[in-house]
Amino acid sequence: SQSLDEMLKKSKWGKVREFVFKRPMPTTSAWSRVDMHVLFPDLYQSKEQVSTMMAGRVVPSTSRIQNNRQIYVASQSVGLYSMHFLANTPTVALGFGHGKFNLHDLNTTKRSHTVEVSPDGMPVTCIRDYIHSDLHRLVAGTADGWLKSYSYDVGEGAEEVSAINLECPIYSLDTSENYHICALDTRQIKVLDAVRGELVREVGRISTEQYSEEEEVGHQQRVTCVRFRPDNPYHCVSSGWDRSVYLWDIRMEPDKAAVRIFKGPKVCGDGIDMLGDTLMTASFATENALQMWDLAVGT
Numbered sequence: 611s612q613s614l615d616e617m618l619k620k621s622k623w624g625k626v627r628e629f630v631f632k633r634p635m636p637t638t639s640a641w642s643r644v645d646m647h648v649l650f651p652d653l654y655q656s657k658e659q660v661s662t663m664m665a666g667r668v669v670p671s672t673s674r675i676q677n678n679r680q681i682y683v684a685s686q687s688v689g690l691y692s693m694h695f696l697a698n699t700p701t702v703a704l705g706f707g708h709g710k711f712n713l714h715d716l717n718t719t720k721r722s723h724t725v726e727v728s729p730d731g732m733p734v735t736c737i738r739d740y741i742h743s744d745l746h747r748l749v750a751g752t753a754d755g756w757l758k759s760y761s762y763d764v765g766e767g768a769e770e771v772s773a774i775n776l777e778c779p780i781y782s783l784d785t786s787e788n789y790h791i792c793a794l795d796t797r798q799i800k801v802l803d804a805v806r807g808e809l810v811r812e813v814g815r816i817s818t819e820q821y822s823e824e825e826e827v828g829h830q831q832r833v834t835c836v837r838f839r840p841d842n843p844y845h846c847v848s849s850g851w852d853r854s855v856y857l858w859d860i861r862m863e864p865d866k867a868a869v870r871i872f873k874g875p876k877v878c879g880d881g882i883d884m885l886g887d888t889l890m891t892a893s894f895a896t897e898n899a900l901q902m903w904d905l906a907v908g909t
Contacts, residue, residue, distance in 0.1 A: 681719050683712075694737040696748075699764055703748065705734030711750055713767065723767035725760065728752040736880070740785040742804070747771070749790055751780030757792060759807055772807025776800060782835045782880055786843040789860065793833035799848055801860045813858050813867040814848065828868070829854060835882045839905075845869070847889060847905070849877040855891065857905060872908035875901055 681704070683690065688707030695702050696713075701722070705711040709728030712721050727734050732754035739748045739762065748760040748768050755776040760768035782793040789810070790802040799814040814828035831851035839845040849855045857870040874891075881892030889903040903909065 679716065679719050681714050689733070691733040692736050694739065696739050696762070697741060697746070699746075701764065703737045703739075703750075705737050705750065707733040709734060709752065711737060722764075725750075725768045727758050728754055728756050730754055732756075735780055736783045738783055738785045740787065740804075742787045747785075747804075749783060749785050751783045751792060753779045755780060757783070757790065757802065757807070759790075759804070774802065774807050774809065776809075781833065784836050784838045784846065786838050788843055789838075791836050791838065791846050791860070793836045793848060793850070795832060797829045797831065797833055797850075799828075799833060799836055799846070799858065811860070811864065813860060813862075813864050814856070829856065835877050835880050837882050837884060839884055841886060847882060847884065849875060849882050849891060851876060851878065855882075855889070855903070855908075870905065870908050872903070874903075 681702075683704070683706070687710075690704060691707055692705035692711075693702060694705075700716040702714050702716055703711050704714065705727075709731040710724055710726045711734045713723045713725070714721050727750045732752050734750055735753050736751045737748065738750075739746065741747070746762040748762045749757065750760070751757050755778050756773065757776060757780060758773045759771045761771050762768050776792060776794060779795040780792050781795065784791050785804060788804050790804050790807075792800045792802070794800060797814060798812050800812050801810045802808060803810050814833065829848065829850050829852050833848050833850040835850070836846055836848045839847065844859055844861050846858050846860060847855060848858065853876045854871060854873050855875065856868055858867045859869050860867065875893040876895070877891055878894040879892070883890050884905070887905045889905050891901050891903065893899050893901065
């Protein structure tokens with residue numbers, strides 16, 4: 611398009627040989643390889659800013675771009691919404707907009723298995739895995755509220771173990787040996803038994819039918835990311851649009867579950883991680899988007 615040509619002339623791009631748009635770009639949380647091909651044959655500009663356009667956004671990069679593997683995705687997949695590298699195996703799981711996820715061998719990049727998660731073909735928004743009693747499990751969540759658990763074997767693929775519909779879009783999930791936690795569009799965090807796949811309790815935004823507004827504790831806007839603490843299977847951290855971070859103890863009653871609250875990062879995607887008491891957040895900001903916090907004191 612004319613606007614794209616003008617943007618390329620004004621930017622500090624390398625020699626761009628080809629742009630191929632196979633179909634209109636979908637609104638996704640990530641980009642799909644088949645939707646747009648961007649080839650950069652001259653990217654060896656040391657420490658110079660190179661811009662790459664993915665899914666309609668210009669993303670700056672300050673180092674070389676190296677592509678060691680390419681996984682081609684069929685156009686019928688309707689965009690890539692989630693990705694997760696499986697533990698202890700050379701396998702990556704890719705969740706798509708048509709309600710399925712693929713398992714790809716990273717050595718060959720070939721697809722080994724395809725699993726349907728959403729019967730209605732809604733996007734697979736998040737995928738996680740964990741190992742429990744020498745059993746490898748996969749967990750996937752969808753935009754229409756399905757949370758499904760699978761047993762996984764490299765040769766045999768994924769077999770469904772449990773399924774529950776939370777009746778609300780799932781934006782993020784995490785797993786431990788005992789529990790799954792899900793961040794929902796209702797601003798709540800739901801805790802489920804990892805073995806039985808049953809709802810245990812809710813934390814976060816609490817129903818006013820049970821508690822007064824003064825007793826309500828939780829996010830005021832959408833929760834976009836949840837994570838278990840690696841060193842404590844009962845503590846999890848959540849963040850979202852309301853520029854707040856909550857540390858929860860999922861064993862406590864909902865109105866007492868918030869262990870610590872601090873304000874600051876606006877996390878709009880899968881953008882928190884932890885190591886010990888150190889929390890890293892990825893904010894929706896043009897400067898200082900990555901920040902490190904001390905969970906012990908909330909600064």
